[in-house]
Amino acid sequence: MNILNYKSEAECAINNPVLQKALANLQERIGKGTAQGYRELPEGPELRLKAHAIRMRSIENLDILLIALADGIRKNGGHIHFAYDGKTALKHCLEIARKHNVKLAVKGKSMLTEEIGLNHALNDAGIETVETDLGEYIIQLAGEKPSHIIAPAIHKTKEQIGRLFQDKLGIAYTDDPPALTRAARKALREKFLQADMGISGCNLACAETGHITTVSNEGNIRMATTLPKVHVAFMGMERVTADLKDHEILFRLLAMGAAAQKMAGYVSYIGGPARSGQTDGPEAFHLIVIDNGRSRILADTDFREMLCCIRCGGCLNVCPVYGKIGGHSYGYAYSGPVGAVVNPLLMGINRASDLCLGESLCGACMEACPVNIDIPRMLLLLRAKLAQGDKTWDVKVKSRVEQVSFAAWSCLIQSRPLYDLFLKTAYHGQKLLPRNNKMISRLPFAGKGWTQSRDLQPLAEQSFISRFKDNFAEKQND
Amino acid sequence: MIEIGQAEFIGNIKKALNRKDSCKQTLEDIIQTVPNSDDLKLLEKIKGRDNKIHAALFNRLAENGKSLNMVVTMKKDAQSAAASIARIAAQKNSEWGDKKTVVAWDHPLVRSLELSTHLQACNIPVHYPDLKSGSNQLKKFSTQAADSFIGITSADFCIAQTATLTMKTRVGQPRCVSLLPSIHIAVIKPGQILSDLKELYTLLKWDSDEQTEGITDCMTFITGPSKTADIEATLVNGAHGPKELYVFVLNE
Ligand code: SF4
Numbered sequence: 001m002n003i004l005n006y007k008s009e010a011e012c013a014i015n016n017p018v019l020q021k022a023l024a025n026l027q028e029r030i031g032k033g034t035a036q037g038y039r040e041l042p043e044g045p046e047l048r049l050k051a052h053a054i055r056m057r058s059i060e061n062l063d064i065l066l067i068a069l070a071d072g073i074r075k076n077g078g079h080i081h082f083a084y085d086g087k088t089a090l091k092h093c094l095e096i097a098r099k100h101n102v103k104l105a106v107k108g109k110s111m112l113t114e115e116i117g118l119n120h121a122l123n124d125a126g127i128e129t130v131e132t133d134l135g136e137y138i139i140q141l142a143g144e145k146p147s148h149i150i151a152p153a154i155h156k157t158k159e160q161i162g163r164l165f166q167d168k169l170g171i172a173y174t175d176d177p178p179a180l181t182r183a184a185r186k187a188l189r190e191k192f193l194q195a196d197m198g199i200s201g202c203n204l205a206c207a208e209t210g211h212i213t214t215v216s217n218e219g220n221i222r223m224a225t226t227l228p229k230v231h232v233a234f235m236g237m238e239r240v241t242a243d244l245k246d247h248e249i250l251f252r253l254l255a256m257g258a259a260a261q262k263m264a265g266y267v268s269y270i271g272g273p274a275r276s277g278q279t280d281g282p283e284a285f286h287l288i289v290i291d292n293g294r295s296r297i298l299a300d301t302d303f304r305e306m307l308c309c310i311r312c313g314g315c316l317n318v319c320p321v322y323g324k325i326g327g328h329s330y331g332y333a334y335s336g337p338v339g340a341v342v343n344p345l346l347m348g349i350n351r352a353s354d355l356c357l358g359e360s361l362c363g364a365c366m367e368a369c370p371v372n373i374d375i376p377r378m379l380l381l382l383r384a385k386l387a388q389g390d391k392t393w394d395v396k397v398k399s400r401v402e403q404v405s406f407a408a409w410s411c412l413i414q415s416r417p418l419y420d421l422f423l424k425t426a427y428h429g430q431k432l433l434p435r436n437n438k439m440i441s442r443l444p445f446a447g448k449g450w451t452q453s454r455d456l457q458p459l460a461e462q463s464f465i466s467r468f469k470d471n472f473a474e475k476q477n478d
Numbered sequence: 479m480i481e482i483g484q485a486e487f488i489g490n491i492k493k494a495l496n497r498k499d500s501c502k503q504t505l506e507d508i509i510q511t512v513p514n515s516d517d518l519k520l521l522e523k524i525k526g527r528d529n530k531i532h533a534a535l536f537n538r539l540a541e542n543g544k545s546l547n548m549v550v551t552m553k554k555d556a557q558s559a560a561a562s563i564a565r566i567a568a569q570k571n572s573e574w575g576d577k578k579t580v581v582a583w584d585h586p587l588v589r590s591l592e593l594s595t596h597l598q599a600c601n602i603p604v605h606y607p608d609l610k611s612g613s614n615q616l617k618k619f620s621t622q623a624a625d626s627f628i629g630i631t632s633a634d635f636c637i638a639q640t641a642t643l644t645m646k647t648r649v650g651q652p653r654c655v656s657l658l659p660s661i662h663i664a665v666i667k668p669g670q671i672l673s674d675l676k677e678l679y680t681l682l683k684w685d686s687d688e689q690t691e692g693i694t695d696c697m698t699f700i701t702g703p704s705k706t707a708d709i710e711a712t713l714v715n716g717a718h719g720p721k722e723l724y725v726f727v728l729n730e
Contacts, residue, residue, distance in 0.1 A: 025711060061508050063491045068505040070484060076695060082487035087479040134717055135708035151708060158710045177712040185718060189574075192718075193624060207505055209693050219657060219704040219719025226653045226696075227620070237491070243509040244693075248679040252640075259707075262542075263640035263675075266719070267699040275695055277649040279607045279619040291487065299494035 006354035010325035019155050023323050026154055031317035033260030034368055041252075048372040051253050055308035055371050058241045062298065065207040065240045066289065072210015076272030078285035086116030089290050093118065093199075093232055094125050096286050100230045102127055102197040106188075108214060108221035109133035110201025111149060111311055112234045112290060114333040115346070118199070129199075130191045132220040134184055141168045147327030148335065149313035150258050155326060188220070198224035198282065202235035203254065203267075203310065208244050210271050212287060215254065217265035225270060231282040233270070237289050238298075238307040250310065253370035257314030293346040300392070302381055306341055308371045313338075315365035315375065321358055330355055337365035337375045344382055349395045356382040357398075401446055420463070427459045513684040520680045524672065532668035536727055539638040539671055543725065546641055546702030547715055550725040556587075559665055559726045560596040566661065566724070567628055568600045573660040573721075575625035580604045580659075582630035584650035587665055587728070593630065604630075609650050620654055629659035629720070633666050635681075636725060639674035642701040643725065646694040653696055662703070662720040668727055 013019055038045040058065060070080045083089035097105070105127055107113065119140075122129040131140040135152035139145065142164055146152030153161070162175040171183050200221050202212040212233050214221040225231045241247065255261040274281025297303050316322045316336030327335035332343040332352065340359045344352040356379050365375045386398040387406075397403055413419055433440050439455035442448070450456065482490075492499075513521070527535075540550040553559040572578045580597060582588050584606045593604045605622045623629065631651065633643040643664050647653055656662050672678055682688050704719030715721050 022710070029711065057508075060495065061503075063488050063495060063497060064503055064505055064508060066488060066491065067484075080484075082482065082484050084480045084482050084487060084490070088481055091479065091481075132718070133708070134706045138708065151711070153708055154711075158712075161709055177709040178714045180709055181706060181714040181717060185716065188718065208509055211693060211697075217704070218706045218717035220717065222653070222657050222698065223718050226657060237487075242505065244683050245510075245679045248675045252675065261701075263637075263642050263699070263701045265701050265703075265705055269693050269697040270695070271693065272695045274647075275649070277609065278647065278695075279617070279652040280623075280654045281647065281652075281696060289487070291490065295490045295494045298491065 006329055006331060006358060009329040009331065010358070013326040013329055014324055016155075016326075018157055019326050020324070022154050022157075023326055026148070026151065027317050027323045030260050031368065034256055034314055034317060037256045037260050037262070041256075045367075047249060048253060048370055051249050051370060052308060052372040054241065054246045054249065055310070056305070058246070059238060059298065059304060059307045061242065062238065062240070065242055066237065068207040069205055069210060069240050070289075072207065073272065073285075073287055074210075076210050076285075077275075078210075078272035078287060081286065081288045083288055083290045083292070086290070086292050089116050089234065089288050089292070090118060090121040092286075092288050093234075094121060096230065096232055096284075097122070097125065097127055097197060100196060100284065102230065104191065104195045105129045105197040105199055106132050106191050106195040106220075106224045106228065107136075108198075108200040108216060108224050109136050109152070110199070110234055111333050112201050112236050113199065114146065116234075116290065116292065118234070127197075130188070130195075132188050132192070132218075132224060133216070134181060134218060134220075137184055137188065138164065141165075145328060148316055149311055149327075149338075150316075151313075155328070192223045192227050195224070195228045197230045197232060198226075198228040200225055200231065200233045202233050202239055202287070204247060204250055205235060205240040206244050206247065206269070207240050207242050209269070211269040212271075213247070214268050214270065215251075215264045215266065217259070217261075219266055222266055222268055225268065225282065226280050229282055230284045230286070231270070231273075232286045232288065234288050234290060237291050237294050239310075250370075254310055254312050257310075257312035257368065257370035297345050303341075303345055303378060305373055306345065306378060308373055309338055309342070310371060311338070312370055314368045314370060318364040318368040319359070320362060320364065321360050325358070337379075341375055341378045341382065349382060349385055349390075349393050350398070353386050353398055357386070405446065423459060423463055427461060430458050517680055517684050520677060521684060524677055524681065527669070529668070532671060535638045535671040535673060536668060538673075539636060539641055539725075542638060543641040543702075547705075548641055548702045548723045548725065550641070550727070552729050553726045555730045556590045556592070556728060559728055560591040560593060562726065563591065563593065563628070563630065563663060564596045564600065566663070567597055567602050570627065570661060572627040574627065577625075578602045579622065579626045580628045580630065581619070581623045581626040581655050582606055583632060583652070583655055584609060585632045587632045587667070588630055591630070591665065607650055607652055619652065620658075623652070623654040623658040626659045628661045628663060629655040629657075630663050630665065631656050633664045633670065633725075635670050635672050635678055636664075636666055637672050637675055637678055640701055642675070642699050644678060644697065644699050646691070647696040647698075648694065653698065656698070656700060657719050660716070660720055661722045661724070662700075663724040663726065664700075665726045665728060668729060671727070 073080045081092045138153040147155045158175040166173045203215045205212045255264040273285045322336040330339045340355040385395045389397040443451045543550040607619045635644045703715045703723040704717045706717035
């Protein structure tokens with residue numbers, strides 16, 4: 001996972017008119033569509049609270065559910081592997097690939113494999129790995145990173161994609177989305193039919209029956225899990241639910257959060273290899289269950305709620321910050337509000353501090369979230385940890401200067417005479433600062449950032465309290 | 479890299495959850511294992527539906543299918559469904575092979591269409607998975623499916639609320655028939671239409687036949703033809719799966 005520079009990437013994104021248009025369009029269509037869809041649910045938007053309870057109950061029984069899932073998968077003839085970290089997960093996958101002599105792997109979209117860097121590992125092992133979700137395929141051909149959980153190529157125009165396909169697929173240039181889709185359909189079909197291994201993520205697993213589920217609109221995951229002789233699925237350990245009937249609510253809400261749909265195009269329950277006598281389906285099925293920092297989140301009841309997330313990307317489609325800076329600024333697999341909480345928790349709070357500091361705490365994400373996760377609460381908590389430091393999460397105080405300034409400020413405002421003295425000094429001091437239209441246009445030292453893109457109202461000569469006293473006293477005397 | 483087995487992996491989770499070693503709960507302790515009165519009532523309701531209710535459900539299904547570019551039509555019998563399929567086969571072009579071919583499930587309802595007879599006129603062969611043959615023959619069917627332009631299946635249920643077809647995988651009913659051809663046609667009976675997903679999950683969980691069979695190694699829900707909006711958010715049907723989806727409801 002490469003760490004990019006949040007601020008410079010964000011600046012780049014804001015100055016890119018194409019991206020700005022695409023993001024605005026996405027939020028206008030899907031963000032609003034989702035909100036409308038929630039209102040139109042027979043049960044109303046409150047259904048999200050029920051979904052939250054279902055997910056929370058699963059998380060709190062995760063040990064029991066994972067044991068049951070493992071038993072179920074084995075009973076169905078599949079294999080299950082537990083990986084404490086990303087590297088171990090990669091090792092399992094490579095071993096499976098070696099055992100089956102895999103040369104070509106086709107992949108369904110999976111943010112988890114992005115998190116652990118699977119494509120790199122497979123390529124290094126000499127296995128051609130093809131992303132098959134159209135958006136991911138475009139990104140892979142262009143050698144870029146996904147910029148949205150559900151719409152990975154949102155930052156590219158049809159003209160750019162047309163030139164890319166002309167260059168990489170050798171087709172005549174076109175910027176017609178249906179024609180481009182057909183070209184990808186044809187190229188990828190070859191790969192599906194040749195591939196020896198299909199790789200997928202897992203949206204939700206079901207402990208009761210011993211199945212994972214995959215969801216797509218394109219049908220690429222069905223292809224990748226039906227045609228090749230081996231299917232390897234990657235699952236974050238939190239994705240399992242207890243009861244088959246939990247899925248009714250969760251799938252409807254997942255589709256609504258992800259794409260403002262009543263139901264996703266394809267949902268498949270997969271519980272092992274093909275049975276004898278069947279003409280298709282894989283000969284071997286492997287599920288790799290990954291911790292990679294999740295048990296640490298689970299242990300902290302303040303953040304446990306984050307494991308309810310079903311990675312629908314809904315919060316991205318309403319976030320005013322994501323809507324301006326786009327997905328690449330976040331620098332990790334997960335972007336938007338979900339990324340601003342998950343990335344720090346998985347990669348280190350200090351390392352990803354810009355992400356949680358950058359969000360606006362407006363609360364839109366929580367309302368858009370199909371499982372009603374209180375992201376703003378957790379963003380605030382992460383910020384508190386950055387301000388004060390935290391032992392359990394190994395957080396170092398982000399800025400000593402800020403910490404000392406606030407301590408000083410706290411002393412200052414607790415003493416009236418001291419505060420008045422400060423105001424007076426500051427009033428006279430501010431005369432030295434540059435002005436723009438009577439407003440202060442640049443603050444010195446730590447205040448520099450504050451005036452970078454806005455001006456500051458100067459202090460008045462007389463404070464409100466003293467003016468109030470003067471006027472009030474006058475009136476009383478009348 | 480930290481290599482640990484299942485026991486240690488789960489042990490970590492137990493620790494994170496502050497779970498006592500003495501806790502002996504299993505899945506049965508936390509899920510519903512017997513149907514409650516609401517479940518039973520719903521099962522009754524589904525079983526007790528008459529033609530009028532099925533017709534209303536069909537209308538809802540057809541309406542909801544429309545916005546998904548999915549064609550849902552009532553056919554008076556197998557004959558007329560087969561005639562419609564023959565018409566589609568004659569009109570549409572083959573996408574993958576140079577020759578037009580059709581693949582179909584080995585399923586009583588699909589067999590009742592007598593497709594081979596109806597498609598003979600336009601010289602289009604119909605392939606069924608040959609159950610008696612060995613595994614080589616079975617593999618050949620996948621290749622036939624990849625070359626075909628139409629795939630004919632039935633389904634277990636069709637949900638009116640979301641216009642969703644559901645199908646388990648059984649011998650003779652391969653997944654690729656609803657996936658590889660350019661056009662997917664599903665043939666069902668009115669009694670297979672359910673109102674909503676809640677009914678489906680209630681059946682899957684509590685109906686005794688469903689329970690016995692389980693959800694098989696692959697149960698798929700299909701809602702509309704394959705679609706993508708990955709290029710400038712423009713909706714295009716036929717990303718990887720079928721471009722067109724028809725549901726014929728046989729009203730006989
Ligand atoms: S936090 Fe909620 S809205 Fe955001 S991706 Fe997760 S489930 Fe979806």
